[in-house]
Amino acid sequence: MAAGAAGGRRVAVIGAGMAGLAAARALAQAGADVTIFEARDRIGGRIWTDRSWPGLPVDMGASWIHGLTGNPLTALAREAGAALHPTDYESAAAFGAGRERPYPAEPWGMLEKAQAQAWKADADLSLRAAVAALPRWGRMTAAERDAFRAAVHRMVEHEYGADWGELSARSYDEAEGFGGGDALFPQGYDQLAHHAARGLDIRLGARLTAVRAARDGLRLTFADGSEAGADAMVCTLPLGVLQSGDIAFDPPLSPARQSAIESLGMGLLNKCWLRFDAPPPVPRADWILNLGPPADLWPEWVNPSAAAPAPLLLAFNAGPRADEAEAWDDATTLGSAHDALKAMFGSRFPAPIAAQVSRWRADPAARGSYSFHPPGTGADTRRALAGLDWDGRLAFAGEAASPDHPSTVHGAWLSGLAAAQALAG
Structure with a gap:
């Protein structure tokens, strides 16, 4: 300049x-x-890094640098002397009904076909409507549709913070990215x-x-x-x-x-950080999927304990579920998240000793998490x-x-x- x-x-x-x-x-x-x-x-x-837990900062808003290679934030983090903790989407496990389950199929093939068909239509339509128009959707069983819908909730609605009925079939994923993987900030963004x-x-x-x-x-x-x-x-x-x-x-x-x-x-993506007095009995995977039931409440979990000085788990809700859960008080939110863990891993899963909860829709200086x-x-x-x-x-x-x-x-x-x-x- x-x-x-x-x-x-x-x-x-x-x-x-x-x-x-x-x-x-x-x-x-x-x-x-x-x-x-x-x-x-x-x-x-x-x-927003909440530092109310002494010596244990937790990011209530943005958490990751998405794409470390060529990203200007990577250089800024280096200037700031901020330590990074890489995470890997391939480091993942899935649980439901008290036991580990096979990792579920991803929805990208059908979504790509729906997007291609949407570009051929006279006008844009929602991602939900574009999928429903596919012949394959009509041939799917109710169970197959439920599994597909759960995958869309975890992988699309949590990415963009909105119901697939609100997302553009043509441009919901229209963005460029940086390569090199993602990373968290153990000492705060x-x-x-x-x-x-x-x-x-x-x-x-x-x-x-x-x-x-x-x-x-x-x-x-x-x-x-x-x-x-x-x-x-x-x-x-x-x-x-x-x-x-x-x-x-x-x-x-x-x-x-x-x-x-x-x-x-x-859109809306809210977080619930759970703190434990001992390492919780979860796999060492970075990402843990909750296959339910229900499959649309607390469906994604992150295990950041390897980079934190105390045992932690991080859970998310997005879209309409996040709007619903945002009205709960902290005790209800903690109880709901603990119920999800017990449903995933068994009724003896230890109770968290504390929680930190975000409510971005209610924040008058934000009124949501990010745009879509x-x-x-x-x-x-x-x-x-x-x-x-x-x-x-x-x-x-x-x-x-x-x-x-x-x-x-x-x-x-x-x-x-x-x-x-x-x-x-």
């Missing part, structure tokens, strides 16, 4: 997640006067956020409620009634917040950008959300604005760099 293009400009960055931190760093390096305004009392956004934030002016507890274009730039209004001025702004608010209408834009955003905000979906593609949307929708508005004074970034790497931390980071470049250009 050319220093002259940004030098001396006052730029407000809304949100201290990874998109905001990336944009602020790049603009500050180019000579802009940058202030980050963050609604929460912490930085990181949907990276927030190490990257704190490293990226060094030297930046960040104001916490500053919840934006309105932004107005004025002759001399922009006027920002916050929930406490305070105001701030800027020459330009980078908006990295999560899609769910943009959809909520909590922020008033005056004048309105461009029709294409507003349409993109309304068209994309905000409903029917009729795709990478072009995200391109319409990204970029500049208001004659180049307002830029948008975040995982929802990443056409190539949506729903990922590295996508958020790269979108922040792109927004900074656009503002300076």
Whole structure:
């Protein structure tokens, strides 16, 4: 970025997640006067490392670097001195009805056929509708359909945070990836956020409620009634917040950008960390599948104990099941997760001594976990959300604005760099 293009400009960055931190760093390096305004009392956004268990950090939001080779977060982790713990999807076991079961068949063959047929149709349709239209689906028994549906829930709905009836058959998986496997952060993902934030002016507890274009730039209004001025702004608010209408834009955003905000979906993936007083009797596999019954509640488990100083298990719920479970209190959630473990491994499975539970839909600064593609949307929708508005004074970034790497931390980071470049250009 050319220093002259940004030098001396006052730029407000809304949100201290990874998109905001990336944009602020790049603009500050180019000579802009940058202030980050963050609604929460912490930085990181949907990276949230809970440190309430002494010496045992657990990531309640993002957990993995997805694809270590060529990923900008890998280099950032190296700069931050953050240790990584690789995980392998091939290191997996499946359990159900109290015993180990054969690893279930994966659904990709039928899903690829459904996707191909959807591209031949006159209009996009949901992934569920595209599968139901296949001749093979009509020939399947009820048991075969149940097994297929469970596989879709584990491998698709948990990936995208939404029911397959809400996902685009054409573009639900439209994204690029990095190679080299995935890795967790034993000491917390927030190490990257704190490293990226060094030297930046960040104001916490500053919840934006309105932004107005004025002759001399922009006027920002916050929930406490305070105001701030800027020459330009980078908006990295999560899609769910943009959809909520909590922020008033005056004048309105461009029709294409507003349409993109309304068209994309905000999915939900919630976590439950369980802590034990002794290593639980589970296999050493990284991933443990719960084949039920039921097969759609706590279907995926991660065993991170090899990289943690205390015995832990991590369980997930996604989509409608996550919305349902989010209404439970912590005790009910812990009890439900323990019931799932007893159903998988036997009634004598030891009880956890503590739990940490995420509720991303209820978080007013997120209103969900990450974005997905409903029917009729795709990478072009995200391109319409990204970029500049208001004659180049307002830029948008975040995982929802990443056409190539949506729903990922590295996508958020790269979108922040792109927004900074656009503002300076």
